[in-house]
Amino acid sequence: MITTYPTVKRISRKNIVSPIGFKAAGIHCGIKHKKNDLALLISEVPASVAGVFTTNAIKAAPLLVTKEVVQQVGKMQAIIVNSGNANACTGQQGMKDALLMQQTTAEKLGIAPELVGVASTGVIGEMMQMEPIVKGIHKIQPIAELEGSILFSQAILTTDTVTKNTAYSAIIDGKEIIIAGTAKGSGMIAPNMATMLSFITTDANIESVHLQEALKLVTDKTFNSITVDGDTSTNDMVVVMANGMAENESLTPTHPDWSLFVKTLHAVSQDLAKMIAKDGEGATKLIEVEVVGAITDEEARMIAKSVVGSPLVKTAVFGCDANWGRIIAAVGYSGATLDPNAITIKIGTTTVVENGEPILFSEQQLLVYLKQPEVKFTVELHQGNGQGIAWGCDLTYDYVQINATYRS
């Protein structure tokens, strides 16, 4: 399950401040009891910006503020993030609070408010306590060191158990550019769009319109191909900031290195998406479902997401049970075009169904396979050339425990 990118280099110990000109920080301001809950990411210069936002009709105030920056202003220099309170369904006061976060951050940095994005994550429907947040914004001090990035990635978490960071480099116009990202996920992760917060930084030189184009190209195959529980949140976004400080020739779809840039962005996005799926609430395992031979790539992804989102498949994986009947049932109700008698299913490398008929296999061998932390199912449809992959996690006692008591 390790994807290789021949011309794209994964760089370890790199992070969202590795691209030239970015700084980050995270502190405890007082929304949460003890854990860090306020984070700030800034670029030395106004950056090109792209974003994808939740498709939920109920959108949180900070998301609306950031969407405006991305879609109307087209430049971003900083983003302020809090965890612990989603500032969603908080009415007019919620919008005032989101704007106050934007304004306060802008004043602190001495930049225009419309260059500041805002993101919030946490409980829905509770009013923000703005005093600790405003004080926190005054106090927080972004730095260009690894430590700042680590604190940022910690402060954006909710029920996540680990921070999520990745970075890749590529040579564009003979210059090394870096694309790095951090994310929070956990509950409420679903397709369309992958409901989470994800912040990607790069020093590549690219106009916002083309950055948006590149992000759109990779989103469906990465962030929109993961699911934890099928719920789509009110707050979630992927924001990419590109500050151009690597000084490459500005990237456009006709630039010879365009596809290399897209591939690099894809690698970052896919890493983050898989980390989010793997760290789903209560999860013990990453599930990867690959579908080949569908009519189209879209249908392949539709099926892969249907399987990876099935509560019955998810609980079977938790129980290390090679219950392929649930896999084929989820393929069946996905809505995709298929011939029941042409379906082949593999669990790991073991074929369990061939052309719709059960194949004898060693339950013991599959039990050993399913006990691994990452499991893969392959579905072959023999209908066309469409292919797609989706990622998810198992459904466990801990998912129920976490979500039965979240607010308490």
Added chain:
Amino acid sequence: MITTYPTVKRISRKNIVSPIGFKAAGIHCGIKHKKNDLALLISEVPASVAGVFTTNAIKAAPLLVTKEVVQQVGKMQAIIVNSGNANACTGQQGMKDALLMQQTTAEKLGIAPELVGVASTGVIGEMMQMEPIVKGIHKIQPIAELEGSILFSQAILTTDTVTKNTAYSAIIDGKEIIIAGTAKGSGMIAPNMATMLSFITTDANIESVHLQEALKLVTDKTFNSITVDGDTSTNDMVVVMANGMAENESLTPTHPDWSLFVKTLHAVSQDLAKMIAKDGEGATKLIEVEVVGAITDEEARMIAKSVVGSPLVKTAVFGCDANWGRIIAAVGYSGATLDPNAITIKIGTTTVVENGEPILFSEQQLLVYLKQPEVKFTVELHQGNGQGIAWGCDLTYDYVQINATYRS
């Protein structure tokens, strides 16, 4: 949450053999370890028949056999049902086995095979062991007594914890007709269609084509309005047999008592649907979500199903947590037309959101309310006159436990 039907009378201690001319039985034939696993329902005379079947593209062999009887033959006199093995994804052998069940039952009863329906429920992808089933068919002896009905309703269960039975009577053409039903549900219950087995008997006189019409009228608002885990099974069906022995004037949409008949069928179907939702795997509570003020009834049901199907809402209900943020988030991602600032939400009779803004409420009071075995949420959209209800259950540790170890 008790629905009243002014002209339709719920009759207690009545069951699928209460309509004139029906007999039923259930026995242990040996598919399961100990529990009853083979059931037979017969009518004295060939009955008009209607059915709705799973929308899953993968359909089990017995379902295909029964669909043929309903749609091609249009009459049914008996239905043979086994639990413990779904006979799904079992290839050509599976179809042979389903036909053997049909054939053996027909021979035993001395009727044409095409008058016999077949239904199976249980594990997917395991070959049937036909020897005990064939022996069981020879042995099983349907009777017109309550006991036969009880044994039938027990023998069709899988992980259900209770049998599900209901019956209503109505006066049509001055004659009492009875409509009765039994069902099994539990896991894999989802909308479109409600994935379960449900058998409804009536002594009303009605042609199959009109019976199908009546069933179609009630299905969306009953069986298709429940969800346990969003999974749609390969085997599931609702079959109605009407043997005409009440000797009313044949019912058609122009008959003066047509709407009374539909109402009675609706009452039976709704009771069964709610019983299935309440007995969802691991469930401790029935959740009812009523949506009013949507653009259309369809959109209202779409929203109600979105809320009742949300894993985050379901776990919050299990935890007795008045986490309305998850309710409004599920309203938001339902895909229905809405204005976030016009949404009002009630938990029981307590308003928690009014026109999109949070309302202060007593957490303590709602905790008491949410500890009840049946809880209701009301969502008011103020967009139109569309209304709809959906039912579901909470998501608990037991759901995970049951499904992590189902085949083991």
